[in-house]
Amino acid sequence: MGxxxxxxxxxxxxxxxxxxxxxxxxxxxxxxxxxQPVRDLTWATVRDRLLYGHTDAAHLxxxxxxxxxxxxxxxxxxLSVPFVLGLNGNAITFSIPLGEACxxxxxLGDPVALGAALKQVAAERRAGGRRLRLGVVHRYSSHNYxxxxxxxxxxxxxxxxxxxxxxxxxxxxxxxxxxxxxGICVGEPWNSIAVDRGVGRIALASAQVWRRGVEKVLAxxxxxxxxxPDAVAALVRALHTAAAHFVAPGxxxxxxxxxxxxxxxxxxxxxxxxxxxxxxxxxPGGAPIHYPDFMFQYREAANFPWRSQxxxxxxxxxxxxxxxxxAAEAAAAMATFRPDLYRAALAGSxxxxxxxxxxxxxxxxxxxxxxxxxxxxxxxxxRFFDGRAFDPDxxxxxxxxxx
Amino acid sequence: xxxxxxxWPGPAPDCRSSSVRIAxxxxxxxxxxxxxxxxxxxxxxxxxxxxxAGPLVAQVEAAAPEVVLINLENPSRDLLEDFFAxxxxxxxxxxxxxxxxxxxxxxxxxxxxxxxxxxDGLAKQRIQPILELAIRRFQAFSRLQAELAEAKTALADRQxxxxxxxxxxxxxxxxxxxxxxxxxxxxxQSNRRIAEVAEAIVTSDAVMGGL
Numbered sequence: 318m319g320x321x322x323x324x325x326x327x328x329x330x331x332x333x334x335x336x337x338x339x340x341x342x343x344x345x346x347x348x349x350x351x352x353q354p355v356r357d358l359t360w361a362t363v364r365d366r367l368l369y370g371h372t373d374a375a376h377l378x379x380x381x382x383x384x385x386x387x388x389x390x391x392x393x394x395x396l397s398v399p400f401v402l403g404l405n406g407n408a409i410t411f412s413i414p415l416g417e418a419c420x421x422x423x424x425l426g427d428p429v430a431l432g433a434a435l436k437q438v439a440a441e442r443r444a445g446g447r448r449l450r451l452g453v454v455h456r457y458s459s460h461n462y463x464x465x466x467x468x469x470x471x472x473x474x475x476x477x478x479x480x481x482x483x484x485x486x487x488x489x490x491x492x493x494x495x496x497x498x499x500g501i502c503v504g505e506p507w508n509s510i511a512v513d514r515g516v517g518r519i520a521l522a523s524a525q526v527w528r529r530g531v532e533k534v535l536a537x538x539x540x541x542x543x544x545x546p547d548a549v550a551a552l553v554r555a556l557h558t559a560a561a562h563f564v565a566p567g568x569x570x571x572x573x574x575x576x577x578x579x580x581x582x583x584x585x586x587x588x589x590x591x592x593x594x595x596x597x598x599x600x601p602g603g604a605p606i607h608y609p610d611f612m613f614q615y616r617e618a619a620n621f622p623w624r625s626q627x628x629x630x631x632x633x634x635x636x637x638x639x640x641x642x643x644a645a646e647a648a649a650a651m652a653t654f655r656p657d658l659y660r661a662a663l664a665g666s667x668x669x670x671x672x673x674x675x676x677x678x679x680x681x682x683x684x685x686x687x688x689x690x691x692x693x694x695x696x697x698x699x700r701f702f703d704g705r706a707f708d709p710d711x712x713x714x715x716x717x718x719x720x
Numbered sequence: 721x722x723x724x725x726x727x728w729p730g731p732a733p734d735c736r737s738s739s740v741r742i743a744x745x746x747x748x749x750x751x752x753x754x755x756x757x758x759x760x761x762x763x764x765x766x767x768x769x770x771x772x773a774g775p776l777v778a779q780v781e782a783a784a785p786e787v788v789l790i791n792l793e794n795p796s797r798d799l800l801e802d803f804f805a806x807x808x809x810x811x812x813x814x815x816x817x818x819x820x821x822x823x824x825x826x827x828x829x830x831x832x833x834x835x836x837x838x839x840d841g842l843a844k845q846r847i848q849p850i851l852e853l854a855i856r857r858f859q860a861f862s863r864l865q866a867e868l869a870e871a872k873t874a875l876a877d878r879q880x881x882x883x884x885x886x887x888x889x890x891x892x893x894x895x896x897x898x899x900x901x902x903x904x905x906x907x908x909q910s911n912r913r914i915a916e917v918a919e920a921i922v923t924s925d926a927v928m929g930g931l
Binding site: 357358359360361362365366369370371389390391454455456482483484485487488 | 792793794795796797798799800801802804805815816826827830831835
């Protein structure tokens with residue numbers, strides 16, 4: 318059974334739920350695999366443990382899987398993503414003073430109106446010689462790209478009008494409290510913890526920027542994916558079962574209690590439960606509001622690794638690095654996502670299997686039936702807030718049209 | 721460190737002839753001191769030990785190091801890598817040291833709990849002895865910690881055994897050798913450590929009080 322063990326690196330975040338629940342609730346054992354969760358505090362260490370064999374798989378920010386394959390900042394090592402661990406679930410939290418300066422009310426902000434207010438505050442602060450500083454959890458994170466996408470589309474130039482700084486999730490509340498950052502785009506429960514500590518207020522959910530934004534992924538080295546195909550397939554099935562359980566009615570309380578434990582998130586169960594149930598407390602002392610699909614799981618084949626998602630992340634990577642589009646790199650980035658492994662693992666099960674491996678992103682305003690080879694696939698509203706759609710077959714054209 | 725011995729062509733280098741500026745970033749100030757000492761002994765005296773309580777990026781920027789050593793579990797690694805990524809704009813960008821031809825050395829470093837970042841263009845033979853030394857010092861620190869933990873356990877064991885003996889002497893009217901023999905006999909019978917038996921006696925005495 319030794320070869321069927323997966324040591325899985327993770328950071329203390331709500332979207333590390335699926336491997337943890339697959340381990341704790343026996344879904345992994347039912348598939349004949351054993352999961353050993355390995356907790357870390359930085360994505361750099363999660364990545365290094367994966368590359369040097371301390372772990373067999375990792376809960377990873379999707380862009381970092383692509384950056385590792387492409388060799389950004391280190392020699393390239395090909396990674397494979399057979400399974401997406403979830404969509405969205407992040408928020409943009411402002412410090413209390415920035416929230417007041419932008420006139421945030423009791424509800425979530427409107428991306429366009431809030432963007433206009435933030436633009437004015439950013440200009441004032443810049444003129445005063447101290448630019449606004451906004452935190453993201455990693456250079457190669459969806460948080461960085463979602464925040465920058467929003468800022469750029471409302472006319473705020475990242476790195477020019479505002480500073481973007483890296484802040485690890487568990488230190489988000491401290492950094493807001495100390496005034497080191499004026500806002501942060503981070504995953505749960507760290508927004509909620511900042512609110513509960515009275516040092517921040519949630520301004521936007523990442524789902525308001527892109528309704529179906531790809532978030533964390535399960536990453537393996539391409540070598541592991543090749544050498545252990547049966548074990549990887551069993552792991553994917555276990556995670557898929559865990560995802561179905563995660564969204565099943567009546568399970569949220571137990572899931573939150575497991576995730577809250579010291580060996581996992583080591584965080585208050587109440588904040589975790591709010592994230593899982595899409596009920597978000599926006600202001601200190603306020604009543605949680607219901608924001609549907611704050612964190613998106615399982616439905617609409619949400620765990621399927623669409624190559625078009627990897628393509629969108631690649632466009633944002635070159636956009637903010639200031640590098641030219643490179644067709645070979647784009648192909649390598651897309652090949653990191655492995656819908657073939659997802660299909661191989663779940664063929665013959667009850668899982669919905671999309672017929673295509675790539676799709677237009679952000680083109681759907683309302684639910685629509687889509688082609689599938691197994692089960693019935695319905696895709697919901699997946700719009701970006703500015704209504705722009707992304708065609709993975711025309712990345713240069715898309716990049717040329719961005720501000 | 722067989723990998724180094726095997727790979728190293730000829731005698732150990734004289735580090736004194738070349739000055740490499742090294743920054744040490746460690747959440748443990750004790751370990752940082754142990755590493756600095758080792759590097760100094762090897763003639764590598766151009767060191768900057770980064771204060772973990774101060775602003776990281778400003779300190780690293782001011783130090784302008786050619787080699788950065790950081791403990792693997794340091795919570796500032798993502799921030800540091802972000803700074804290095806931005807340093808690509810500089811004349812000599814810094815990147816993680818992972819020479820593909822030397823995967824064994826990098827793996828040994830990660831196993832020891834240290835990661836190294838190096839400026840572009842620094843010769844491999846100048847990096848290797850530094851990394852080798854850092855690995856040895858990290859391992860020595862881990863051993864010291866393990867020994868310290870053992871010593872602490874031994875001390876705690878002795879204290880609880882002394883307390884259990886005192887309880888037995890008072891309750892049963894035994895002398896010290898007899899009390900110890902009773903503890904030891906129980907431990908052997910129940911296949912437990914003497915300290916465990918002693919702890920059970922101390923706990924039950926605390927719970928049962930003067931009964």
